[in-house]
Amino acid sequence: MTPLTNHTLLVAATLFSLGLIGFLSRKNMILMFLSVELMLAGVATNFIAFGSHHGNVQGEIFAILILTVASCEAAMALALVVALHRRKSTLDVGAWSELRETAEGFEAEPLIRDKSPSELYPSLTPAGVDPLKKQVVSKYNSGQMAQKA
Amino acid sequence: MSNIVWLIPLAPLIGCLACIVMRARRMSDSLASGAAIIGLGVAAIAALVCLLRVEPGADGFIAQGYDWLRVGAMRIPVALRLDGISLAQINVVTFISLLVAIYSRGYMKGDPGYIRFFAVICGFVFSMAMLVLASNLLVLYAFWEGVGLCSYLLIGFWYQKPSAAKAAQKAFLVNRLADCGFLLGILLLWYGVGLTGIDVASGLNRLDFGTIFQAAPLLQEEHPTLLGWVGVLLLIGAIGKSAQFPFHVWLPDAMEGPTPVSALIHAATMVTAGVYLLARMSPLLQFTPSVLVAAGWLGAITALLAGLIALFQDDLKRVLAYSTVSQLGYLFLAFGAGLGDSMLSTAVVAAMFHLVTHAFFKALLFLASGNVMHAMGDVIDMRRFGGLKSVLPSTHVLFLIGALALVGIPPLAGFWSKEGILGLLAGQLSDPRYGGLFTIWLAIGLVSALLTAIYTFKAYFRTFHGATRVPAEAGDHAHEASSTMLAPLWVLAVGSILSGVVLHFTGGLERLMLPISTLAMPKEGHHSHLWLAIVSVALAAVGIWVGKTWAARTVAGDKEAEPTGGFAWLGANRFFLDEIFDQLLVRPTQIVGRSLSLFDQFVIDGAAKFVSSLPNALGTQVRRWQQGLVPKYALGMVVGLLAAIALTFFRG
Numbered sequence: 001m002t003p004l005t006n007h008t009l010l011v012a013a014t015l016f017s018l019g020l021i022g023f024l025s026r027k028n029m030i031l032m033f034l035s036v037e038l039m040l041a042g043v044a045t046n047f048i049a050f051g052s053h054h055g056n057v058q059g060e061i062f063a064i065l066i067l068t069v070a071s072c073e074a075a076m077a078l079a080l081v082v083a084l085h086r087r088k089s090t091l092d093v094g095a096w097s098e099l100r101e102t103a104e105g106f107e108a109e110p111l112i113r114d115k116s117p118s119e120l121y122p123s124l125t126p127a128g129v130d131p132l133k134k135q136v137v138s139k140y141n142s143g144q145m146a147q148k149a
Numbered sequence: 150m151s152n153i154v155w156l157i158p159l160a161p162l163i164g165c166l167a168c169i170v171m172r173a174r175r176m177s178d179s180l181a182s183g184a185a186i187i188g189l190g191v192a193a194i195a196a197l198v199c200l201l202r203v204e205p206g207a208d209g210f211i212a213q214g215y216d217w218l219r220v221g222a223m224r225i226p227v228a229l230r231l232d233g234i235s236l237a238q239i240n241v242v243t244f245i246s247l248l249v250a251i252y253s254r255g256y257m258k259g260d261p262g263y264i265r266f267f268a269v270i271c272g273f274v275f276s277m278a279m280l281v282l283a284s285n286l287l288v289l290y291a292f293w294e295g296v297g298l299c300s301y302l303l304i305g306f307w308y309q310k311p312s313a314a315k316a317a318q319k320a321f322l323v324n325r326l327a328d329c330g331f332l333l334g335i336l337l338l339w340y341g342v343g344l345t346g347i348d349v350a351s352g353l354n355r356l357d358f359g360t361i362f363q364a365a366p367l368l369q370e371e372h373p374t375l376l377g378w379v380g381v382l383l384l385i386g387a388i389g390k391s392a393q394f395p396f397h398v399w400l401p402d403a404m405e406g407p408t409p410v411s412a413l414i415h416a417a418t419m420v421t422a423g424v425y426l427l428a429r430m431s432p433l434l435q436f437t438p439s440v441l442v443a444a445g446w447l448g449a450i451t452a453l454l455a456g457l458i459a460l461f462q463d464d465l466k467r468v469l470a471y472s473t474v475s476q477l478g479y480l481f482l483a484f485g486a487g488l489g490d491s492m493l494s495t496a497v498v499a500a501m502f503h504l505v506t507h508a509f510f511k512a513l514l515f516l517a518s519g520n521v522m523h524a525m526g527d528v529i530d531m532r533r534f535g536g537l538k539s540v541l542p543s544t545h546v547l548f549l550i551g552a553l554a555l556v557g558i559p560p561l562a563g564f565w566s567k568e569g570i571l572g573l574l575a576g577q578l579s580d581p582r583y584g585g586l587f588t589i590w591l592a593i594g595l596v597s598a599l600l601t602a603i604y605t606f607k608a609y610f611r612t613f614h615g616a617t618r619v620p621a622e623a624g625d626h627a628h629e630a631s632s633t634m635l636a637p638l639w640v641l642a643v644g645s646i647l648s649g650v651v652l653h654f655t656g657g658l659e660r661l662m663l664p665i666s667t668l669a670m671p672k673e674g675h676h677s678h679l680w681l682a683i684v685s686v687a688l689a690a691v692g693i694w695v696g697k698t699w700a701a702r703t704v705a706g707d708k709e710a711e712p713t714g715g716f717a718w719l720g721a722n723r724f725f726l727d728e729i730f731d732q733l734l735v736r737p738t739q740i741v742g743r744s745l746s747l748f749d750q751f752v753i754d755g756a757a758k759f760v761s762s763l764p765n766a767l768g769t770q771v772r773r774w775q776q777g778l779v780p781k782y783a784l785g786m787v788v789g790l791l792a793a794i795a796l797t798f799f800r801g
Contacts, residue, residue, distance in 0.1 A: 093780065100778075108776070108777070
């Protein structure tokens with residue numbers, strides 16, 4: 001295995017992993033979709049690496065096919081996202097959880113916009129302040145940021 | 150011919166179905182009872198035609214039907230067997246039931262369950278006809294339960310009355326107890342006949358009567374113990390249905406049903422099914438003398454015991470019920486008398502003779518007491534009425550005829566048939582093996598005859614003589630029954646007077662019934678014993694006189710309720726047999742039942758509930774994960790994928 005192949009595979013794996021992490025951690029549908037695209041790109045890069053390793057063009061052909069399909073898919077997915085946003089005026093994927101367990105004791109997770117900002121961002125206590133008192137509000141916890149989000 | 154035979158059970162069945170349909174369509178009562186009576190009438194005529202036209206011979210005339218069960222080589226056909234025994238019995242059953250149905254048309258008038266009554270009566274006659282005509286033991290058993298069911302339905306006919314519902318249950322359960330024995334007997338017999346291999350050789354059904362009778366001598370040689378047990382178990386079945394000691398307790402309570410039912414089912418027909426079974430199986434029982442001894446002893450004990458209890462009863466129908474039990478004891482006694490050398494076929498004829506005459510006069514007595522009950526506003530307690538001779542003149546004469554026939558005053562029917570049984574015993578007193586036994590049984594039989602006369606005429610004099618007293622329930626319109634109700638009674642009265650003489654002197658039953666399959670023909674003809682006739686008539690006369698004086702003492706006041714003296718106390722309480730039964734059988738069964746129910750609740754149900762709670766608990770845990778959030782699902786997928794990869798990586 002040539003170093004080029006090795007490096008290309010590393011890049012592909014990195015792309016895929018970033019996409020996977022993004023997909024798992026994000027709740028914004030557009031960002032999730034972007035993450036999926038990132039994973040697809042990683043896979044396509046993999047194809048190219050193996051294509052060049054074996055010295056044929058089949059990998060590249062596949063990569064181009066993936067790009068084509070991805071563009072079609074992007075059109076459809078964004079249209080869907082727009083339609084979903086029209087219904088609930090939010091992009092939070094948690095808003096569409098009707099198929100969850102609805103019995104007593106199983107509450108739906110609150111949407112991001114319903115959460116207080118302190119739940120959204122890590123709030124580190126500034127240095128030099130007693131952590132137990134927590135009276136000093138960090139810059140990130142201010143009301144301005146919440147309004148922007 | 151075969152078609153006419155099939156009419157006997159099917160006509161009542163059609164009558165029964167017609168009644169059910171008419172009830173559903175809310176048609177009129179008289180139409181439904183008419184249909185029922187036509188069905189029963191057709192059956193009676195068909196039975197009569199069979200009696201006149203069929204020459205059954207020793208092995209009977211078989212009317213083929215259809216196969217009930219066919220499993221491999223085994224075949225249980227439903228076919229009808231006509232021979233002397235079944236012809237005699239079926240004619241009694243259909244004729245009496247026709248008369249009782251006509252009587253009931255008047256008796257049951259206005260009852261809300263009128264059509265139901267006729268439907269069940271028809272169903273009963275259908276079952277009884279199939280029981281009598283069945284050509285194999287399994288079909289007989291099926292309809293044995295069928296008549297039990299109809300009996301249950303009719304005892305509990307007024308099911309709103311707690312006492313009636315209880316009596317029905319009691320009858321059914323006591324019968325079930327005995328039927329368990331019967332069923333075991335059938336199974337054992339099935340096994341035994343299979344051992345002999347007769348059924349394989351002849352290609353016949355194992356439980357077909359013909360096969361059984363052929364197999365019996367072989368079984369006697371090879372497996373005498375098995376045959377003995379079969380006999381004992383069949384006897385247990387017979388004493389249950391025929392209310393013999395110790396299973397007699399259900400019959401007096403069965404009087405909670407309407408009086409025509411008491412007359413038909415619990416006096417004339419169904420309760421004789423046990424006797425019929427013994428008669429039917431007599432070719433088998435000839436090899437089991439110990440069973441015949443048991444039958445004789447049970448009959449003797451029952452005849453005596455029931456007679457003693459009947460002395461102290463105040464309820465007219467109960468007196469008659471105990472009298473029935475006592476007379477059925479005579480029938481069993483007759484089988485005991487069949488112990489002698491080649492005497493069993495004579496004994497069977499004697500038993501069937503008494504069965505026929507008893508059916509007439511006991512039905513007559515019951516229906517006459519039904520007339521009394523009808524007029525007295527459903528009061529049947531003899532302490533509350535008396536001197537009804539002037540109020541119910543026809544009923545009085547009819548009851549008197551029945552009573553005279555029952556106690557055995559010549560030339561009425563009871564004399565000849567009772568004489569037949571006692572004469573059989575008297576003729577064998579010098580028997581080398583069983584002579585002593587026969588002497589004891591004859592003595593018991595004579596004492597029972599005396600008791601019969603006492604309690605019958607005590608009841609007669611209390612009811613019809615003395616000062617006229619009518620209970621308040623009757624209102625001021627106590628009147629004789631309508632002609633619909635009286636006409637069948639007169640027919641029965643004629644039967645009670647004539648059947649004995651006719652059958653005795655023409656020997657009709659002997660000619661009809663003998664020879665009975667493989668039973669040996671009797672060596673000698675029937676001897677009449679003049680001394681016995683004189684003794685028993687004298688005893689009857691004494692009994693009547695005692696009954697009259699006793700009745701005169703009791704009629705004096707209503708307050709004669711508390712019996713005095715230890716013996717009367719025992720008799721009035723029916724020798725506490727019901728209580729003994731309760732302590733010995735009912736209580737332990739209840740205790741076992743309760744503990745088993747606890748076991749069921751805690752162990753079996755507990756295990757089942759535990760198993761069913763497992764998936765439930767698992768589900769409760771797993772459903773936490775179903776939050777409807779796509780990233781969480783994807784996380785699960787990824788974790789699973791990583792696990793799979795790790796597994797292949799570390800194992801490979």
